[in-house]
Amino acid sequence: MSNGCTCHAQAQLTPEHMAQVDKIMEPYRGQPGSLIQVLHKAQNEVGYLPREVQVRVAEGLNVPLTKVYGVVSFYSLFTTKPKGKHKIHVCAGTACYVRGANELLDKLEEDLQVKPGDTTADGRFSVDVVRCLGACGLGPVVTVDDEVYGRVNNEKLDGILAKYKKE
Numbered sequence: 001m002s003n004g005c006t007c008h009a010q011a012q013l014t015p016e017h018m019a020q021v022d023k024i025m026e027p028y029r030g031q032p033g034s035l036i037q038v039l040h041k042a043q044n045e046v047g048y049l050p051r052e053v054q055v056r057v058a059e060g061l062n063v064p065l066t067k068v069y070g071v072v073s074f075y076s077l078f079t080t081k082p083k084g085k086h087k088i089h090v091c092a093g094t095a096c097y098v099r100g101a102n103e104l105l106d107k108l109e110e111d112l113q114v115k116p117g118d119t120t121a122d123g124r125f126s127v128d129v130v131r132c133l134g135a136c137g138l139g140p141v142v143t144v145d146d147e148v149y150g151r152v153n154n155e156k157l158d159g160i161l162a163k164y165k166k167e
């Protein structure tokens with residue numbers, strides 16, 4: 001299974017996505033206990049879990065749709081909105097908060113025109129707030145995809161964004 005999904009905000013759910021979801025479910029058909037595992041794999045493949053995918057998973061695993069909705073909305077790792085090509089996470093845990101995480105969020109909102117939880121109109125970046133990444137000594141901490149940046153201030157954030165904007 002690939003998790004190098006290049007889906008972005010303007011990406012539409014395609015028949016190929018649904019075929020991928022069917023393929024993921026194949027070994028788990030009729031096994032309600034596999035719900036979280038299947039949703040996780042489906043999100044890796046599609047990039048998010050729109051209603052159509054949730055319905056397909058509910059049918060495939062023989063799980064009530066309400067249960068699928070419940071699980072997707074309960075776990076913060078699941079999202080029903082498409083994410084950006086680059087996923088920015090700003091830690092707003094206590095240590096990062098007191099060192100200015102909110103200023104970074106304001107700057108991201110101003111520079112990228114995106115609020116936390118949303119994706120830029122061009123689909124390049126999504127911004128989310130997280131609670132403690134376990135690197136409090138480096139706060140404020142920002143991650144972009146798999147990269148972790150510590151002691152981030154507005155100036156450093158400019159440099160980080162510039163790197164990804166160039167791509």
Ligand code: FES
Nearest residue numbers: 091093096133135
């Ligand atoms: S509070 Fe941000 S890493 Fe712990």
